[in-house]
Amino acid sequence: MKPGRMLNLVLQSLFKRPATLNYPVDKSGMPKGFRGKITFDPSKCIGCRMCMRDCPANAITINKVGEKRFEAVFDLGRCIYCAQCVDSCLKRALVSSPEFELAQLDKKKLKVVFHPPAQEASGL
Amino acid sequence: MHDSHEHEHEFKIPLGPQHPALKEPENFSIALKGEKIMGVDIRLGYNHRGIEKACEERTFLQDVYLIERVCGICSHSHSSAYVQAVEEIAGLSVPRRALYIRTLIGELERVHSHFLWLGVAGHEIGFDTLLMYTWRDREIVMDLLAQLTGNRVNYGINTIGGVRRDITPEYGKDILAAIATLEERTKYYIQIATEETSIIKRLSGVGMISRQDAVRLGAVGPTARASGVDRDIRREDPYAAYAELDFNVITDDHCDVFGRTVVRLKELLESFKIIRQVVAKIPDGPIAVRAPRKIPAGEALSRYEAPRGEDVHYVKSNGGEKPERVKVRAPTLANIQTVKHMLRDRFLADMPIVIAAIDPCFSCTDRLVGVRHLDNHKRETLSWENLRLFSLGWHRARGFDVAIAEKKLHNLMEH
Numbered sequence A: 001m002k003p004g005r006m007l008n009l010v011l012q013s014l015f016k017r018p019a020t021l022n023y024p025v026d027k028s029g030m031p032k033g034f035r036g037k038i039t040f041d042p043s044k045c046i047g048c049r050m051c052m053r054d055c056p057a058n059a060i061t062i063n064k065v066g067e068k069r070f071e072a073v074f075d076l077g078r079c080i081y082c083a084q085c086v087d088s089c090l091k092r093a094l095v096s097s098p099e100f101e102l103a104q105l106d107k108k109k110l111k112v113v114f115h116p117p118a119q120e121a122s123g124l
Numbered sequence B: 001m002h003d004s005h006e007h008e009h010e011f012k013i014p015l016g017p018q019h020p021a022l023k024e025p026e027n028f029s030i031a032l033k034g035e036k037i038m039g040v041d042i043r044l045g046y047n048h049r050g051i052e053k054a055c056e057e058r059t060f061l062q063d064v065y066l067i068e069r070v071c072g073i074c075s076h077s078h079s080s081a082y083v084q085a086v087e088e089i090a091g092l093s094v095p096r097r098a099l100y101i102r103t104l105i106g107e108l109e110r111v112h113s114h115f116l117w118l119g120v121a122g123h124e125i126g127f128d129t130l131l132m133y134t135w136r137d138r139e140i141v142m143d144l145l146a147q148l149t150g151n152r153v154n155y156g157i158n159t160i161g162g163v164r165r166d167i168t169p170e171y172g173k174d175i176l177a178a179i180a181t182l183e184e185r186t187k188y189y190i191q192i193a194t195e196e197t198s199i200i201k202r203l204s205g206v207g208m209i210s211r212q213d214a215v216r217l218g219a220v221g222p223t224a225r226a227s228g229v230d231r232d233i234r235r236e237d238p239y240a241a242y243a244e245l246d247f248n249v250i251t252d253d254h255c256d257v258f259g260r261t262v263v264r265l266k267e268l269l270e271s272f273k274i275i276r277q278v279v280a281k282i283p284d285g286p287i288a289v290r291a292p293r294k295i296p297a298g299e300a301l302s303r304y305e306a307p308r309g310e311d312v313h314y315v316k317s318n319g320g321e322k323p324e325r326v327k328v329r330a331p332t333l334a335n336i337q338t339v340k341h342m343l344r345d346r347f348l349a350d351m352p353i354v355i356a357a358i359d360p361c362f363s364c365t366d367r368l369v370g371v372r373h374l375d376n377h378k379r380e381t382l383s384w385e386n387l388r389l390f391s392l393g394w395h396r397a398r399g400f401d402v403a404i405a406e407k408k409l410h411n412l413m414e415h
Helices: A007-013 A050-054 A084-088 A119-123 B051-056 B060-068 B075-090 B096-124 B128-149 B169-195 B197-203 B211-216 B221-225 B257-281 B331-343 B348-357 B384-397 B402-414
Strands: A038-040 A060-066 A069-075 A094-096 A111-114 B011-015 B027-033 B036-043 B298-306 B309-317 B323-329
Touching: A038 A069, A050 A060, A050 A084, A084 A094, A084 B060, B027 B348, B036 B331, B036 B348, B051 B060, B051 B323, B060 B075, B060 B323, B075 B096, B075 B298, B075 B309, B075 B323, B096 B128, B096 B169, B096 B257, B096 B348, B128 B169, B169 B197, B169 B257, B197 B257, B211 B221, B211 B331, B221 B257, B221 B309, B221 B331, B257 B348, B309 B331, B331 B348, B384 B402
Parallel strands: none
Antiparallel strands: A038 A094, A060 A069, A069 A111, B011 B027, B027 B036, B298 B309, B309 B323
């Protein structure tokens, strides 16, 4: 039994760089495969709504806006970022992005709408 | 000044629900005589979220993510216990590779949980230096979990029928490198915990609970193992890949907070051993089998050794897309009764560390049971004796021999 057993470590640490990051100036970046904000590719969506059915938080709504044209509405306030929708999507229209700084003061900005491309582009 | 002990009378002070020591709401009503604790009354229920009920409103797949959020620290434990139960009902045979990945994440979770606990324990005894360094080192395993699963907490690796992400060989190298650093750090903390005078003096003899009492009160996990109860679900009832792995169950006979510290620290070394074996032995193959949306009617009970102790999940299906009943018995619920026992005749200042020593998670524990008369819909509060009588009657009515269970318990206590 000896007192001050951690003293060595503490003194050594005085001459080391801090263990913390100077966030938000310095950012460590997210690892590959991080489950952040979901992005939606309307050109791939076939409107099966499997993502809506499997979403545990009811954060996704897929609306039909025309012939084979779909828009997605995400509620970032509800999303729990489990990325089950990415797994459920048969056409890989949904992808996780590494974006995670999603806090907003304005509640309206938490609703993200992905509009389908213009009619003539999808018609071809 | 005259000796005032004779004139001191008992008084009660409430601690919480805004608790000064722990970051979760619970209420301890302490009967004090001077500085001495005469009795403790624990009141839970400030953090009840109704997750079990919410599970009945969602599909089996959605529940995986909801159950994961029962606890932020042992989220993988809860989701594993739940998917194991669902897979048992559905009769799915999970690929071996998936079982190994589950084991790997489970052990990494144990590592981060025990590091977290060591920091909290350091904080509760006023040794914040220990908190700062253990939490700095914990970041290594948190970053590793983020890399492997896609998030630092609520890993979302489990799905019904397997796991969602594969471990590539490059990840294997990263895991081994991180484990090597953490093992070195753990050995250092073991040395600190067993040599540093202030830790030993502060923790020895605090929160004593004998082996008999630990068994009688149903303690689980490191709390029980530190009292010499040699019980670990990973060995008793192997799940995932544990049956094929070699590890020791750590026990200690100090029976106090110091013993619990030693058990947790030594368990870390066993976890590293398991992780190394998993990385070396992981078989090739698929990581998941297709699970049906509708789970056939049936029920299953699943046990899992969470970092805090045995976690029990019960799932009942009626053949639909949604479960009929999901029941969670978190390890803290089993351990909370021991706190009352540990604090008797101790001093008020021991309270934070004794409570923290069981590694409590009160939001996991909070349950609500309502008793209502069928005829007049009146609410009623059941006393402990009445609840016991009701339970005995319920089991007898279903043909269980209650005498055998009582005898077994008695034998266990005698032993």
